[in-house]
Amino acid sequence: MALAGLLLISYLIGAFPTAVIAGKILKGIDIRQHGSKSAGGTNAWRVLGWKGGVPVAAIDLGKGVIAATVICDLPFGPLPIDPVIVPILCGLCAVIGHVFPVYIGFRGGKGVATGAGMLLATAPIPVAIAVLVFALSLILTGRVSVGSLLGAITVPLVIALLNRYTAAHYPSLLIGLTAALAAFILFTHRGNIVRLFQGKERSFPRLQILRRVFHR
Secondary structure: OHHHHHHHHHHHHHOOOHHHHHHHHHHOOOHHHOOOOOOOHHHHHHHHOHHHHHHHHHHHHHHHHHHHHOHHHOOOOOOOOOHHHHHHHHHHHHHHHHHOOHHHOOOOOOOHHHHHHHHHHHOHHHHHHHHHHHHHHHHHHOOHHHHHHHHHHHHHHHHHHHHHHOOOOOOHHHHHHHHHHHHHHHHHOHHHHHHHHHOOOOOOHHHOHHHHHHOO
Protein backbone atom coordinates (compact mmCIF):
# COMPACT_ATOMS: atom_id res chain seq x y z
CA MET A 1 0.00 0.00 0.00
CA ALA A 2 2.90 2.36 0.74
CA LEU A 3 4.31 1.93 -2.75
CA ALA A 4 0.88 2.36 -4.33
CA GLY A 5 0.44 5.64 -2.46
CA LEU A 6 3.79 6.99 -3.66
CA LEU A 7 3.03 6.02 -7.24
CA LEU A 8 -0.45 7.55 -7.12
CA ILE A 9 0.84 10.87 -5.78
CA SER A 10 3.56 10.88 -8.44
CA TYR A 11 0.95 10.30 -11.14
CA LEU A 12 -1.25 13.12 -9.84
CA ILE A 13 1.69 15.53 -9.77
CA GLY A 14 2.68 14.52 -13.30
CA ALA A 15 -0.91 15.03 -14.43
CA PHE A 16 -0.85 18.73 -13.47
CA PRO A 17 -1.86 20.33 -16.82
CA THR A 18 0.77 23.06 -17.02
CA ALA A 19 0.39 23.92 -20.72
CA VAL A 20 -3.41 23.94 -20.60
CA ILE A 21 -3.41 26.31 -17.64
CA ALA A 22 -0.84 28.56 -19.32
CA GLY A 23 -2.97 28.67 -22.47
CA LYS A 24 -6.05 29.68 -20.48
CA ILE A 25 -4.18 32.37 -18.54
CA LEU A 26 -2.16 33.89 -21.38
CA LYS A 27 -4.56 33.64 -24.31
CA GLY A 28 -7.83 32.23 -23.03
CA ILE A 29 -7.49 29.13 -25.23
CA ASP A 30 -7.24 25.38 -24.89
CA ILE A 31 -3.75 24.79 -26.24
CA ARG A 32 -4.78 21.29 -27.31
CA GLN A 33 -6.82 22.89 -30.09
CA HIS A 34 -3.88 24.79 -31.54
CA GLY A 35 -0.47 24.05 -33.06
CA SER A 36 0.41 20.38 -32.72
CA LYS A 37 -2.52 19.99 -30.27
CA SER A 38 -0.16 18.69 -27.61
CA ALA A 39 -0.24 19.93 -24.01
CA GLY A 40 3.53 20.18 -23.68
CA GLY A 41 6.33 22.72 -23.60
CA THR A 42 7.12 22.63 -27.33
CA ASN A 43 3.57 23.39 -28.38
CA ALA A 44 3.29 25.98 -25.63
CA TRP A 45 6.33 27.72 -27.12
CA ARG A 46 4.83 27.48 -30.60
CA VAL A 47 1.42 28.82 -29.60
CA LEU A 48 2.19 31.08 -26.64
CA GLY A 49 5.73 32.17 -27.41
CA TRP A 50 8.77 31.80 -25.20
CA LYS A 51 7.06 33.54 -22.28
CA GLY A 52 4.67 30.62 -22.15
CA GLY A 53 6.90 27.83 -23.43
CA VAL A 54 9.82 28.29 -21.05
CA PRO A 55 7.77 28.23 -17.81
CA VAL A 56 5.69 25.30 -19.04
CA ALA A 57 8.79 23.26 -19.91
CA ALA A 58 10.44 24.16 -16.60
CA ILE A 59 7.41 23.13 -14.54
CA ASP A 60 6.96 19.92 -16.53
CA LEU A 61 10.63 19.11 -15.92
CA GLY A 62 10.14 19.87 -12.25
CA LYS A 63 7.26 17.40 -12.01
CA GLY A 64 9.65 14.58 -12.88
CA VAL A 65 12.32 15.85 -10.50
CA ILE A 66 9.88 16.18 -7.60
CA ALA A 67 8.45 12.71 -8.13
CA ALA A 68 11.92 11.13 -8.22
CA THR A 69 13.42 13.07 -5.31
CA VAL A 70 10.67 14.18 -2.93
CA ILE A 71 7.64 11.95 -3.38
CA CYS A 72 9.70 8.75 -3.36
CA ASP A 73 10.95 9.59 0.17
CA LEU A 74 7.58 10.27 1.77
CA PRO A 75 7.26 8.18 4.98
CA PHE A 76 4.36 6.00 3.96
CA GLY A 77 5.81 2.87 5.53
CA PRO A 78 7.96 -0.11 4.47
CA LEU A 79 8.31 -0.75 0.76
CA PRO A 80 8.12 -4.22 -0.83
CA ILE A 81 10.91 -3.53 -3.34
CA ASP A 82 14.50 -2.29 -3.45
CA PRO A 83 14.39 1.41 -2.40
CA VAL A 84 16.93 2.20 -5.14
CA ILE A 85 14.33 1.75 -7.86
CA VAL A 86 11.49 3.61 -6.12
CA PRO A 87 12.58 7.03 -7.48
CA ILE A 88 12.58 5.57 -10.98
CA LEU A 89 9.08 4.15 -10.61
CA CYS A 90 7.76 7.39 -9.10
CA GLY A 91 9.28 9.40 -11.95
CA LEU A 92 7.81 7.02 -14.49
CA CYS A 93 4.35 7.46 -12.97
CA ALA A 94 4.78 11.23 -13.25
CA VAL A 95 5.51 10.80 -16.96
CA ILE A 96 2.38 8.67 -17.39
CA GLY A 97 0.41 11.34 -15.55
CA HIS A 98 1.75 14.04 -17.88
CA VAL A 99 0.78 12.09 -20.99
CA PHE A 100 -2.57 10.84 -19.65
CA PRO A 101 -3.69 13.50 -17.13
CA VAL A 102 -6.83 12.62 -15.22
CA TYR A 103 -7.71 16.29 -14.70
CA ILE A 104 -8.26 17.08 -18.39
CA GLY A 105 -9.66 13.94 -19.97
CA PHE A 106 -6.37 12.03 -20.29
CA ARG A 107 -5.13 14.19 -23.19
CA GLY A 108 -1.78 15.63 -22.19
CA GLY A 109 1.72 16.16 -23.54
CA LYS A 110 4.31 13.75 -24.87
CA GLY A 111 6.30 13.18 -21.70
CA VAL A 112 9.72 14.41 -22.79
CA ALA A 113 10.28 17.18 -20.23
CA THR A 114 8.82 15.21 -17.31
CA GLY A 115 10.82 12.14 -18.33
CA ALA A 116 13.95 14.29 -18.53
CA GLY A 117 13.25 15.56 -15.01
CA MET A 118 12.95 12.04 -13.64
CA LEU A 119 16.18 10.97 -15.35
CA LEU A 120 17.98 14.14 -14.29
CA ALA A 121 17.36 13.07 -10.70
CA THR A 122 18.22 9.39 -11.15
CA ALA A 123 20.87 9.30 -13.90
CA PRO A 124 22.42 12.78 -14.33
CA ILE A 125 25.43 11.77 -16.47
CA PRO A 126 23.42 9.88 -19.13
CA VAL A 127 20.93 12.74 -19.15
CA ALA A 128 23.70 15.30 -19.65
CA ILE A 129 24.90 13.34 -22.69
CA ALA A 130 21.31 13.04 -23.96
CA VAL A 131 20.88 16.80 -23.57
CA LEU A 132 23.96 17.34 -25.74
CA VAL A 133 22.46 15.00 -28.36
CA PHE A 134 19.17 16.90 -28.14
CA ALA A 135 20.90 20.27 -28.51
CA LEU A 136 23.02 19.15 -31.45
CA SER A 137 19.97 17.66 -33.19
CA LEU A 138 18.05 20.88 -32.64
CA ILE A 139 20.88 23.01 -34.00
CA LEU A 140 21.23 20.82 -37.09
CA THR A 141 17.56 20.25 -37.90
CA GLY A 142 15.56 22.93 -36.09
CA ARG A 143 13.08 20.21 -35.10
CA VAL A 144 12.37 19.60 -31.42
CA SER A 145 10.85 16.21 -32.20
CA VAL A 146 14.13 14.94 -33.69
CA GLY A 147 16.06 16.04 -30.62
CA SER A 148 13.47 14.52 -28.29
CA LEU A 149 13.49 11.16 -30.06
CA LEU A 150 17.28 10.91 -30.28
CA GLY A 151 17.71 12.13 -26.71
CA ALA A 152 15.26 9.53 -25.41
CA ILE A 153 17.06 6.72 -27.22
CA THR A 154 20.44 7.97 -26.01
CA VAL A 155 19.73 7.53 -22.29
CA PRO A 156 19.40 3.71 -22.06
CA LEU A 157 22.28 3.24 -24.51
CA VAL A 158 24.59 5.44 -22.45
CA ILE A 159 23.58 3.75 -19.18
CA ALA A 160 24.33 0.34 -20.67
CA LEU A 161 27.69 1.53 -22.02
CA LEU A 162 28.68 3.15 -18.73
CA ASN A 163 27.83 -0.04 -16.84
CA ARG A 164 29.84 -2.08 -19.32
CA TYR A 165 32.95 0.05 -19.72
CA THR A 166 33.22 2.17 -16.55
CA ALA A 167 32.92 1.77 -12.79
CA ALA A 168 29.33 3.02 -12.89
CA HIS A 169 26.74 0.72 -11.34
CA TYR A 170 23.31 1.86 -12.43
CA PRO A 171 20.56 -0.61 -11.47
CA SER A 172 19.89 -3.04 -14.31
CA LEU A 173 16.20 -2.21 -13.97
CA LEU A 174 17.04 1.38 -14.90
CA ILE A 175 18.18 0.25 -18.33
CA GLY A 176 14.91 -1.57 -18.88
CA LEU A 177 12.80 1.29 -17.60
CA THR A 178 14.62 3.95 -19.60
CA ALA A 179 14.33 1.75 -22.68
CA ALA A 180 10.61 1.42 -21.97
CA LEU A 181 10.39 5.18 -21.46
CA ALA A 182 12.19 5.73 -24.77
CA ALA A 183 9.72 3.38 -26.47
CA PHE A 184 6.86 5.25 -24.80
CA ILE A 185 8.19 8.59 -26.07
CA LEU A 186 8.53 7.10 -29.56
CA PHE A 187 4.89 6.05 -29.28
CA THR A 188 3.71 9.49 -28.17
CA HIS A 189 5.70 10.98 -31.08
CA ARG A 190 4.32 8.58 -33.68
CA GLY A 191 2.56 11.43 -35.48
CA ASN A 192 5.80 13.41 -35.57
CA ILE A 193 7.66 10.41 -36.97
CA VAL A 194 5.15 10.07 -39.80
CA ARG A 195 5.46 13.77 -40.59
CA LEU A 196 9.26 13.53 -40.53
CA PHE A 197 9.19 10.79 -43.17
CA GLN A 198 6.70 12.83 -45.18
CA GLY A 199 8.83 15.97 -44.87
CA LYS A 200 5.95 17.80 -43.20
CA GLU A 201 7.23 18.10 -39.64
CA ARG A 202 7.23 21.65 -38.29
CA SER A 203 10.58 23.22 -37.53
CA PHE A 204 11.96 26.25 -35.74
CA PRO A 205 14.30 27.77 -38.38
CA ARG A 206 15.70 30.27 -35.90
CA LEU A 207 17.15 27.38 -33.90
CA GLN A 208 19.14 26.06 -36.88
CA ILE A 209 22.21 27.98 -35.79
CA LEU A 210 24.67 26.33 -38.18
CA ARG A 211 22.49 27.02 -41.21
CA ARG A 212 22.13 30.64 -40.17
CA VAL A 213 25.91 30.95 -39.77
CA PHE A 214 26.85 29.37 -43.09
CA HIS A 215 24.15 31.18 -45.07
CA ARG A 216 25.26 34.64 -44.07
